[in-house]
Amino acid sequence: MKAVFVVNPAARGGRALSRWKAFRKTLTFPFRELMTKGPGHAKAIARGFAAGGEKEKVLLIAFGGDGTVHEILAGAAGADHVIVGSVSAGSGNDFGRGYRSFRTAEEIVAYLGGRTAPPSLDLGMVNFGDGFIFVNSSGIGFDAEISRGTGRSAFKPLLNRTGLGKLVYALYTVRALCAFRTFSLEVTADGKQMDYHDVWFATVSNQPYFGGGMKISPESDPADGLIELTVVSRLSRVKLLLVFGSVFFGAHTVFREVDSRKGRQFSLKADREVPLHTDGEDAGDTQPGRPVVFSVRPGAWRLAGQQRTGRSGI
Numbered sequence: 001m002k003a004v005f006v007v008n009p010a011a012r013g014g015r016a017l018s019r020w021k022a023f024r025k026t027l028t029f030p031f032r033e034l035m036t037k038g039p040g041h042a043k044a045i046a047r048g049f050a051a052g053g054e055k056e057k058v059l060l061i062a063f064g065g066d067g068t069v070h071e072i073l074a075g076a077a078g079a080d081h082v083i084v085g086s087v088s089a090g091s092g093n094d095f096g097r098g099y100r101s102f103r104t105a106e107e108i109v110a111y112l113g114g115r116t117a118p119p120s121l122d123l124g125m126v127n128f129g130d131g132f133i134f135v136n137s138s139g140i141g142f143d144a145e146i147s148r149g150t151g152r153s154a155f156k157p158l159l160n161r162t163g164l165g166k167l168v169y170a171l172y173t174v175r176a177l178c179a180f181r182t183f184s185l186e187v188t189a190d191g192k193q194m195d196y197h198d199v200w201f202a203t204v205s206n207q208p209y210f211g212g213g214m215k216i217s218p219e220s221d222p223a224d225g226l227i228e229l230t231v232v233s234r235l236s237r238v239k240l241l242l243v244f245g246s247v248f249f250g251a252h253t254v255f256r257e258v259d260s261r262k263g264r265q266f267s268l269k270a271d272r273e274v275p276l277h278t279d280g281e282d283a284g285d286t287q288p289g290r291p292v293v294f295s296v297r298p299g300a301w302r303l304a305g306q307q308r309t310g311r312s313g314i
């Protein structure tokens with residue numbers, strides 16, 4: 001199997017590049033290094049390998065954050081000969097929490113020399129615009145507003161370089177907490193319709209973590225052919241903060257204002273324009289009264305290494 005590193009030098013405010021330079025020196029096996037030049041490039045690289053129909057299997061290792069893994073899967077999903085791995089070198093790194101990621105060169109050597117069949121895992125699909133995928137989560141509302149704010153923040157690269165990236169997230173959480181207007185939501189799941197009012201956010205998860213370590217969907221398992229919807233509604237701003245804090249431990253599900261359910265497809269229709277994110281990246285605004293459909297494509301991609309969380313124990 002040939003190993004290809006897709007390195008995002010801009011991840012973690014540019015700190016990923018110096019990390020890569022140090023990591024590269026520890027590699028004792030043949031590899032290719034492809035540096036991404038900007039948004040969309042990792043997807044194009046992965047698509048090239050997927051379309052190549054290579055006889056030999058390819059291990060594509062994302063050296064970056066969740067945005068880099070997201071792009072690689074957007075390009076490589078469905079190609080059986082492409083196996084996706086990662087070295088967490090971004091700011092949030094939820095992929096590394098929910099799935100297996102490589103920490104050292106030795107772990108990659110052991111993987112390349114081993115005989116473990118890569119598990120086939122589920123991929124989330126979002127029927128919005130030209131279509132999106134998600135490997136971690138996708139959702140609308142308050143959390144997408146925070147993703148948008150932090151993504152656009154002029155301070156993010158600087159604070160990431162100084163190791164204070166989490167501060168940007170905290171600042172935009174407070175800002176969104178003050179400014180965000182809740183919305184009404186109609187959910188259709190497996191033929192059943194549910195109405196929610198005063199909604200802060202609705203997130204659809206493929207694995208437990210989002211937002212840089214928050215265990216939003218403790219029951220999620222990317223190998224079960226299902227996705228999980230979490231709707232948070234009818235909360236005061238103060239209680240929302242409390243719930244947000246408890247999400248780090250996955251303890252928020254005890255609050256009656258948090259509704260969670262499993263399914264294969266969720267159609268979400270908000271009564272006003274609401275921001276949407278896919279894997280923590282801004283994906284635009286939903287249109288009032290127009291449903292966004294979240295679904296799952298079972299076993300659509302192959303993970304290098306064992307899955308870290310979930311109940312299937314693969």
Ligand SMILES: Nc1ncnc2c1ncn2[C@@H]1O[C@H](COP(=O)(O)OP(=O)(O)OP(=O)(O)O)[C@@H](O)[C@H]1O
Pocket residue numbers: 008009010011012013036037038039040041064065066067068069071089090091092093094280281
């Ligand atoms: N050469 C580049 N210059 C600028 N941006 C780039 C470059 N290559 C890729 N990108 C973009 O950088 C963005 C952020 O990358 P990534 O998500 O991997 O890191 P992060 O934001 O630090 O980590 P996380 O998403 O885990 O918080 C992605 O949207 C990607 O498209």
